[in-house]
Amino acid sequence: MVSRIRTLAETKSAASKWGRRFLDSVRTIYSRPATAFGASVVLLFVLLAVLGPLIAPYGANQQIPADARQAPSTAHWFGTDHLGRDVFSRVVIGTRDILSLAGTGTLLSVVMGTSLGLLSGYRGGWFDELLMRFFDSLLAMPALLLALLLLGTLGPSRQGVLLVIVVVYTPIVARVVRSVVLAIKTKGFIEAARVQGESAGRILFREILPSVLPALAVEAALRFSYAIFLAASLGFLGVGVQPPSPDWGLMVNEARRTFSQVPWALYFPAAAISLLVVGVNLAADGLKQVLLKAD
Amino acid sequence: MKQSHQSKKFTKIFVPLLIVLAATLAACGAPPAEGTLRIGMQPILATDPATISSDAEVLVASSVYDYLVDVDAQSNIVPRLATSWDVSDDGLTYTFTLAEGVEFHDGSAFTAEDVVWTFDRLRDEDLGFTTSSLYSNIADITATGELEVAFTLENTNPFFLYDLSDNHALVLKTGTEDADTHFNGTGPFKVENYSPEDRLDLIANENYFIEGQPKLARIEMIFFSEENAMVDALRGGQLDLVMRMTTALFESLQDEAGINTFAVPTNGFDLVRLRSDRAPGNDPRVIQALKLATDRQAILELVQQGYGAIGNDSPIGPLYGPYHDPAVTPPARDVAAARALLAEAGYADGLSLTLHTPDSGGRPDLAAVLKAQWAEAGVEVEISVEPESVYYGDDGWLEVDLGITGWGSRPYPQFYLDVMLVSGAKWNESHFSDAEFDALAALAGSTLDEGERIQAYADIQQLLVERGPVIIPYFFAQFGAIRDTFTGFEMKAFPGRSDLRTISITQ
Numbered sequence: 001m002v003s004r005i006r007t008l009a010e011t012k013s014a015a016s017k018w019g020r021r022f023l024d025s026v027r028t029i030y031s032r033p034a035t036a037f038g039a040s041v042v043l044l045f046v047l048l049a050v051l052g053p054l055i056a057p058y059g060a061n062q063q064i065p066a067d068a069r070q071a072p073s074t075a076h077w078f079g080t081d082h083l084g085r086d087v088f089s090r091v092v093i094g095t096r097d098i099l100s101l102a103g104t105g106t107l108l109s110v111v112m113g114t115s116l117g118l119l120s121g122y123r124g125g126w127f128d129e130l131l132m133r134f135f136d137s138l139l140a141m142p143a144l145l146l147a148l149l150l151l152g153t154l155g156p157s158r159q160g161v162l163l164v165i166v167v168v169y170t171p172i173v174a175r176v177v178r179s180v181v182l183a184i185k186t187k188g189f190i191e192a193a194r195v196q197g198e199s200a201g202r203i204l205f206r207e208i209l210p211s212v213l214p215a216l217a218v219e220a221a222l223r224f225s226y227a228i229f230l231a232a233s234l235g236f237l238g239v240g241v242q243p244p245s246p247d248w249g250l251m252v253n254e255a256r257r258t259f260s261q262v263p264w265a266l267y268f269p270a271a272a273i274s275l276l277v278v279g280v281n282l283a284a285d286g287l288k289q290v291l292l293k294a295d
Numbered sequence: 296m297k298q299s300h301q302s303k304k305f306t307k308i309f310v311p312l313l314i315v316l317a318a319t320l321a322a323c324g325a326p327p328a329e330g331t332l333r334i335g336m337q338p339i340l341a342t343d344p345a346t347i348s349s350d351a352e353v354l355v356a357s358s359v360y361d362y363l364v365d366v367d368a369q370s371n372i373v374p375r376l377a378t379s380w381d382v383s384d385d386g387l388t389y390t391f392t393l394a395e396g397v398e399f400h401d402g403s404a405f406t407a408e409d410v411v412w413t414f415d416r417l418r419d420e421d422l423g424f425t426t427s428s429l430y431s432n433i434a435d436i437t438a439t440g441e442l443e444v445a446f447t448l449e450n451t452n453p454f455f456l457y458d459l460s461d462n463h464a465l466v467l468k469t470g471t472e473d474a475d476t477h478f479n480g481t482g483p484f485k486v487e488n489y490s491p492e493d494r495l496d497l498i499a500n501e502n503y504f505i506e507g508q509p510k511l512a513r514i515e516m517i518f519f520s521e522e523n524a525m526v527d528a529l530r531g532g533q534l535d536l537v538m539r540m541t542t543a544l545f546e547s548l549q550d551e552a553g554i555n556t557f558a559v560p561t562n563g564f565d566l567v568r569l570r571s572d573r574a575p576g577n578d579p580r581v582i583q584a585l586k587l588a589t590d591r592q593a594i595l596e597l598v599q600q601g602y603g604a605i606g607n608d609s610p611i612g613p614l615y616g617p618y619h620d621p622a623v624t625p626p627a628r629d630v631a632a633a634r635a636l637l638a639e640a641g642y643a644d645g646l647s648l649t650l651h652t653p654d655s656g657g658r659p660d661l662a663a664v665l666k667a668q669w670a671e672a673g674v675e676v677e678i679s680v681e682p683e684s685v686y687y688g689d690d691g692w693l694e695v696d697l698g699i700t701g702w703g704s705r706p707y708p709q710f711y712l713d714v715m716l717v718s719g720a721k722w723n724e725s726h727f728s729d730a731e732f733d734a735l736a737a738l739a740g741s742t743l744d745e746g747e748r749i750q751a752y753a754d755i756q757q758l759l760v761e762r763g764p765v766i767i768p769y770f771f772a773q774f775g776a777i778r779d780t781f782t783g784f785e786m787k788a789f790p791g792r793s794d795l796r797t798i799s800i801t802q
Binding site: 062063065068082084155156238242243254258259260261262 | 662
């Protein structure tokens with residue numbers, strides 16, 4: 001108990017230790033060009049998501065008939081689509097939509113996947129067996145097929161896409177967490193905690209979870225990039241977010257029909273999807289390096 | 296003796312030569328069919344004329360079989376297997392004289408019995424073809440001679456000849472049972488080879504009953520499921536003719552060398568309708584407000600890029616000549632008036648509606664533009680886009696409150712009134728019921744007095760503008776493109792009915 005009371009000096013040194021570690025991480029990230037690029041791209045899109053409506057010169061659904069089908073120019077940086085909507089504004093405003101949709105979906109699947117994975121790995125037995133076979137059956141289906149099945153039943157909507165992301169990615173996160181738990185659970189310090197009479201919840205969240213965190217962070221980052229891709233794919237297939245919302249996938253789908261005439265309406269949202277997915281992937285890769293080093 | 300030997304030799308050599316020469320000259324009277332036309336189109340599923348529906352299916356069937364009477368590109372009735380006809384004074388009996396010397400592709404002769412058998416098949420309710428309701432007004436069909444057939448009607452039908460030229464009314468040989476796998480028609484082309492989902496090759500029917508037709512020796516129909524790929528193949532020289540494409544693809548072909556493009560006005564349209572049998576549409580002020588909030592010119596410019604024609608909320612479009620009254624137009628856009636009407640109807644705080652639309656053509660675009668336009672009048676629209684097959688598949692389109700529906704072009708306007716707007720009609724999607732309208736539609740569809748019909752159609756247009764449940768913002772154009780080495784092609788409003796017999800190659 002005495003050890004828990006920190007002196008001022010210790011707190012200071014702890015803070016500077018965390019600061020050092022943070023600086024170290026930033027340095028590690030920016031020492032690798034690929035990771036630096038990825039992190040910058042993610043940062044850029046997050047900024048766009050936050051400031052989107054302030055940056056966009058026009059409304060997402062503002063139709064200017066006189067300006068329809070115009071090539072990129074100073075007035076319309078990314079040109080206008082067949083209905084006279086400013087493509088730049090739509091891409092910028094759409095950033096918040098896709099980041100919040102994929103972000104919320106990832107967060108929910110990470111929280112649920114982690115809880116289930118911890119419990120399943122620690123408890124073992126019939127609970128573990130039942131849950132894992134159920135997840136296997138979900139994973140046996142290609143993600144997109146499962147998504148189409150769910151959305152076909154629920155009807156296309158934003159909430160539907162969110163649910164799809166959670167259903168598709170929770171099992172994957174749970175399995176990753178479970179595998180780490182299985183490796184740790186037999187280690188001495190867990191045994192010691194159990195012998196000390198600590199509650200299961202305390203062991204799970206105070207002893208095991210910290211060891212799972214690095215792997216979990218990397219997994220979450222990867223899931224995030226896949227979630228962006230899945231949301232965009234569903235938008236493209238027309239079963240996700242409904243028009244006329246500036247969903248990138250939906251924009252690509254709409255622009256496909258007018259591609260021969262207004263190709264820029266397809267290029268920019270498609271490039272945004274690619275850039276963001278590649279950026280998140282590179283950043284996730286960098287995160288993996290940092291956390292492995294820290295380990 | 297020698298002389299006679301010489302003469303014999305002369306006969307031996309020159310007579311056959313002369314015969315060959317004469318035969319060649321005779322053949323030159325009607326130049327032989329030559330050249331190959333490659334058409335890109337959607338894969339066909341149905342080949343039995345009674346069950347065809349798509350452009351491609353109708354194009355194939357109408358090349359292999361013949362209609363009794365046909366419709367030209369200007370919507371006039373023209374002879375085909377029937378060379379002439381008489382209508383009795385009471386308007387109930389139509390007697391057709393059939394062409395002589397017509398043979399089926401299997402070599403058997405075509406007679407009046409084949410016509411009787413074909414139309415009996417099409418109107419047989421037990422067989423359940425869609426034509427059975429179209430022909431329910433026929434009381435009797437009789438072969439009155441080897442090449443003469445009489446149709447007797449129960450009630451007068453001024454559009455009966457148009458009904459006889461319905462897409463499905465292609466004449467089969469008596470007793471045909473395998474029309475879905477075999478192609479035994481009298482038509483200008485014979486099927487040489489058919490690989491489902493891949494291609495269908497046609498060769499000229501050298502015994503075709505019309506002198507000098509067809510002009511092409513061969514037609515290759517190559518199936519594409521993607522419009523973009525089809526137009527790219529035309530551009531790349533693998534195809535010669537493409538019909539029906541998006542406005543964007545059509546625009547992209549404008550500067551292409553060696554390709555002639557054409558935009559054909561049609562009476563096809565997209566309509567927006569509000570169910571009039573329940574809230575909010577049962578208050579006529581609501582649809583009136585939506586009409587006032589709609590900018591038809593902007594919609595035509597954005598959704599159809601200016602091709603086609605402005606609609607005036609009635610299916611009787613400008614292509615119907617005297618039946619269309621250009622003086623009847625909906626009131627100009629007035630957002631303030633729309634707001635006032637909505638407030639009167641109890642929607643002072645705005646109105647929220649879900650707009651259902653199939654995913655085909657410019658319909659999702661129309662929905663997006665309407666959403667923006669109506670928002671200015673305080674109407675909040677949520678769009679629900681569904682795949683076309685799903686939307687029309689389970690009759691959900693007849694149930695929703697607010698929906699967009701595409702209607703194809705027809706050669707005469709009565710069809711739309713009878714199936715879409717008359718009380719209790721099969722496809723009365725707006726659930727519209729108006730006694731005055733029903734009476735006018737019945738009059739227009741039965742009177743033999745052309746002046747009376749024109750007046751009835753004018754009254755109907757006025758009525759629909761004043762209290763109709765539909766907004767028809769435009770009539771669309773149909774697009775096609777053909778390589779400039781071909782002449783004699785005229786695309787019809789329904790591209791599948793275009794005449795391939797008159798196309799010829801110039802080099």
